[in-house]
Structure formats: structure tokens, C-alpha cells
Amino acid sequence: MNRLLIISILLVLGACSTNKDAQETEEKTHIEPTNIVSENYELIIPKKQDGFLILFPCFPCDAENTRTEFNIVDIASSNNITILLMNFNQHLWLSETEKEDLEEIIVNAVKQNDINTDNTYIGGFSSGGNVSLLLADYLKSTKSTIQPKGLFIADSPIDLLGLYENAQKNIEKNFSEPAVQEANWIVEMFDPEFGTGEAGLINYENKSPYFSKTNSIKNLSNLSDVKIRLYSEPDTLWWRENRQAEYEDMNAYYIEQLADDLTKLYGESQVTFIRTKNRGYRANGDRHPHSWAIIDEQGLIDWIKAN
Template sequence: MRTLLRCLLLVLLAPAASAQNTEKVVFDPADSTDGYYLAVRPRSGTVRGVLALAVSFTAPESVLPETKLHNVASANDLLTVYFSLKQKPYADSVTVQRIDAILRDAARRFGADGRSFVLAGHDYAGPAVLRYTGLAAERPALLRPQGVFTVDSPVDLFGLWRWIDRQVRNGGPGAGDARYLTELMTAEHGTPSDRPAQWAALTPFRTAVDSTGNERALQKTPLRLYYDDDITWQLQERGNSLFDTHLPDATELLRRLRAGGNRDAELVTAKTAAHNSRGLRSANALSIVDEVDCIHWIKNLLGIFDPHTWKAPFFFAAPAGWGTERFALPASFAPDLPLKGVEDIRFAPGFASPKSGQYWAYTYLWWLEGAPAVDAARLQQYFKAYYDGLVAVNMRDKTLPADKMIATTVTIKKTKTVPGEPEAYEGSVRLLDYQSLEPVTLRLTVQVQPCTAQGRTALLVAAAPHAFGDPTWKELRRIGAAFSCTQ
């Protein structure tokens, strides 16, 4: 496939974790031990959303070798934040403030939209992020996640106490953790039997109570609960029954949410047996999460365009032998372009071949949200920003003498059309051809077609360095003429 921009291809197979630039960000200088989080920026430099994953009883550094979530996120314009809730398996007031402070700091520091993030919790951090998400749905002062997921986490703190009792009584493999948790939670909040009201406020859900509880606050939130459901292995290797896992409570929570109308409440089980980074079998491993599938889910929740899964609602022909490419607008190379939507490109077979009669011949559709103002002056502004960015990003790894560099210039004028035909423009753009490193002048045609039923405007652009009478333009115009707002 010929590509207009090498860097626009979506990379789903992530590189090794060590290849990522992990930043340690201090958000609370007063906390010299835990007042930080780890951040991995998007490879493109454009932050379209945030994945914030919490751990408890461990440092955020422990996550890096256990998952490639941050690698796949980085290739998909997502900022990843890993942080610790310290010794907290629940969202008490201290933990709620900590989560909110970290999310706000990341949004401010990295230029992210505070509404475009998904919150996650691994293991004992799970009930805390679930309860925070519920509280954020009820308290406008808190940043509210657009979705939440947990990995091998308890969802019912009363159920966690039952699990503790079973592990200690049966001498199960989790007995050591159980005793430690008992001491910690009793010291901070007493026991559920002593202080039931306090624990009822902390838990995101309560299995043993038939009436609706705190889970009502999750009713409108997309939610995933990840588990390794290999009960045979639990029985044979760990001596555990189903009731020594968190699955019973989790499935009951999901049942109630779905019964209440939340069709986005999902149980996601491991595709293969979970192992940690040392190769040891562990139902608690982050490998339960299929990273590519999870990042696709997050992008869908946040409304981030994904060329691999997006289904075009329009018809834009792709003749045999022509290349295609899609990406979101504003493009990462032209962030100041004041238009939102999707660009869909058709490259002539000889687009990248200087000896071809189709060199630099292509047509593209801007499928724009709403009905943005369009006139000759605005189109000149749009194309100047677009082609300036296109040249800059493609020259990033190239060197060229200063006297060879040229400024991008655009001229656009409105053309006469027959009544009832789409509004049309013609013009040209002179730019540095980053393929040959010589100037090139592309002739442009633009059609503006309202797609009112779809709430969109279609800008159909054809470009080629050839004279308008060249046969190349016949094919470009044929593709444009066949466009339809619907399939």
C-alpha cells in the first residue's frame, strides 16, 4: 500500500517494554516515597486519551514487565499512567483524593482531556477504582472515567472478608495475604461485623444484600472484569474451589448491572493460561488482559478513531490497484487544523514512483463533523496547515540545505457550478516534495457536499501535479463523482 505518511500507520504489535520512554512524575513533593506515578507518552506525541492503572501493596514499576498495555497504548495515541494506591484495597477519602489528584495532574501535565480517560485496577486496587468510579458518577467535583476495568480483583469488600476467613481457615495459598489484610483493614476501619455501615460505604458492591447498593452508581459506566477462569487448575494446583476466587461475586455484580440495563458490563476471561513475567503460572497475572483487544475497547469508549475497526458510513470507491489509508482529523501532523472527522485517502498506483505518469496523484475525503464554514479563504488556511505539517513530519529524519527548503503556498478560488451540484473550488499547492526533495506543485479540486442526514460535511479533494486535461484527472474525477453520503 502506498502511504502519504509513513508515520500514520497504526502499530498494534508493540515493541519491548524497555523501548518505551517511561517517565517518573512527581505529583506530591511532600510524599518522598509514593508521591509519584509513571507515565508513557504516545509515540505520535498526540494524547487522545488516557489509560490510568492502579496497583496496591506494590510500586508502579512492578507493572512494566508484566504487560504490554503501555506499548500498545503508546502506538494508539493513548497516554498510560501507572500509579500506586499504597496500602489501600478500598476507596476511603484519602484514596479518592489521591486518584483524583493523579488524574488531574496527568491531564494538566500532558495536555489530556480530563474527560477522556479509562481507569483500571489490578488485584487489590480493583475495589478502590470501582468505588471511585461510582463516586465520580455521583460527585461532579471528581474527574469521572469513561470506563473502568479490573484484573483479578475482588468486587465486594464483604466478600473479601469471607475470602480471608476461608483462606485462613483452610490454610490456602492466600493465607499469608489474608492475615496481613485482616490486620491492616481492622486497624483502619474495624471489621464488617463491628462497623457494617462504614464497610457498606466503602464497598463497590455487596453480594449478600438483595437491595440495590453502591453498584447503582456503575449502572451507566462501561465496565470489564478480567479473570483467569481455569477452575481445574485452581482445584488441582492450588487446592481452591470456585469460592476461593473472586469470580462468584464478580459474576453476580455483572448480572445485576446487566439486569439494570448496563449492556456494557462484561466478564472477560483469559484467552490462554495466565503467567507472570518469570514464566510462572498465576491466576493473578496481568497477562490475563489481551492488550490489543483492551486498547481497542478503550479507544471505542473514548471515541478515538481506529482505522482497523471503523466502518465507513459513506461510499468512496477504491479502484483496483489503488492504495488506501485512513486517520482521524485533525491529523497528528497538523494539530492546529480546526476540523474534526476522518480522512480517507485513495492513492493512484504510481503515486510514489517519480517515473510514473501518476506520481503524486491521489484523492482524499474529509468526512467532517457538523457543517463547518467553507470558503476559498478558509480552504487556503486549512490546506496550508495540512501541507505544512505533512512536509515537516516527513522531513523529520532527513537533512536538506537551507536554500533547498521552500515555504508551502496555497491558492484556492471558487468555481462556477450548475445549480444543484456540490459547491466546488480549484487551486494549487506548492510544497517541498519530501520524496524527491524538490519543489512540486499540485493542482487541487475541491467539492463540498453536505451529508445532512449523517450530521456530516464531505470535502472531496483531488490532487495531482498534472494539467487538468491529463488522463490522470479523468480517473480522479470518476472516483469523486461516484461518492455517496451513504453506502
């Protein structure tokens, strides 16, 4: 009897020891990613690096807002994807100097933190998508040490003239206070920057990622070996009820045209227009089709890892 009791105790203790060892092994193998915060960005580096994702925020936003609105950091880290959350904002277009400055910030971050850039992707939401498109084209054209394999945008206002014309409509309709406020701001910023008439059209074409009036994609002409995803959620009912807007007034309208023109230039295998449905919600729970959330985070990571 005593012998059986001793054996039972040993078995229990052995099981506890085995469970404890397994738990300790699991804790040792789970290593938290390195997090680096600077004036220009937040950088999250996993132990192993299988990809590098650079993200640009919306117009008034920053890295912290991207973290809040886009649940990508934990998923990326668990899939060995390094993420660079940029603070660069308040830009719908880029000057050559701004492109150079952005490249320098990213290159320095890469060098200082030993980032593997073999599988680099760039993307952004709203105006951050405009920045992503123009910067990716610049990096390819200059043969930068940062060479993106893919890029994506989420509901970005890629046609600046279209954005301006829709702003004028919103002022005239005077239906939604947020829409009118944004419209007045756009007109006040664009009029002195671009001008009007023939000269104005040339300025819009020179600075826009896409210019639908002439189907111009000259600012995206160096992306022949870059995979492109264009996300938008054209919820016509929401836009009609909340902004009195039709499909032709939405970012999706111009993004779909861009997708067609890029496909003609680069081929169907390289360009994908992703029309989402009922995904757009802000972090506070508000329904809004103009949101980071229209992107399926795991789907995006799978796309990056498939390269």
C-alpha cells in the same frame, strides 16, 4: 558501453538515495512518546492523543510492576493512547479523603502535561480494580473534570466480606503457605477496621465495591454512562491444586455476581464479564490465573478506541 555503465551507476546511486530518503522520513515520523516519572506516577504521552488510560497496580505493587507484568505501554503508545501508571497501592477500599487526593493527583498531572481527557478510561488489577471502581464512581458523582467513559478490573477482590470469610477458611485449611500468610494478614487488618456482628456487616457494605450478601452496589451507583469490563480467569483446576479452593472461594465468583447486578441496573450493552482461559502468566513465566496477563492488551485498546 561507457554510456551504459554510467546509466547503471546512476540507477544504483539513485536507488540508494531513494532508500536513504525513505528511511530518514520513516525515522522522522516515528517519534518516541514523552515519559514523565514522579513520586506518584509514570506518565507516557504519545505525539497524538486519542485516549487517556489510568492504571492502578495490585496491593504491594507500583507503576514499575505494572509495566513489567502488563505489556500495555508500547501497544497504547502506538495507538495514540496516553497512559498514567499510578503508584498508589495498598488499598482495598478508599476513604473520601483518599478519593479527593487521588483526583487531585490526576487532575494536576493532566493540567501540567496538557493531557486530552475526552476519552478517559480507568482500570486496575487485583486491589487496583477496587480502587478503580470506587474512584470512577466518585469522579462521576462529583462531576469532576476527569470523567471516565469506561472502566475495567482484573480479578479484583470486590467483596471485602467475602475476602474475609475466605481468609478464615484458608487459615482453617492450612493447605498453602502463601494462602495462609495472606489470610492471617487480611484477618489482622480487617478485624479492627470493620468489626463483627451487625455493625461489622454495615461497615463492610459501606466500604466494599460490592456486597454480595445484600447484592449492594450502592458504591457503584453513578456509572450509568460508563462502559464496564470485568475480567477474571476462574481456573478451578489451578486453584484446587494450589490453594485447595473451589469456585465459590475465588474472586471470579463475586465478579460474576457483580456483573449480573450491574447488568440489571445498567443494561447488557454497558457491562461485560470476560471469563478468560489459560492467559494468566506472570512476567517470570509462572502460571497464575491472578495476573495482569489475563487481559488481552490489543483488545483493551480497541475497546478504548471504539468509544
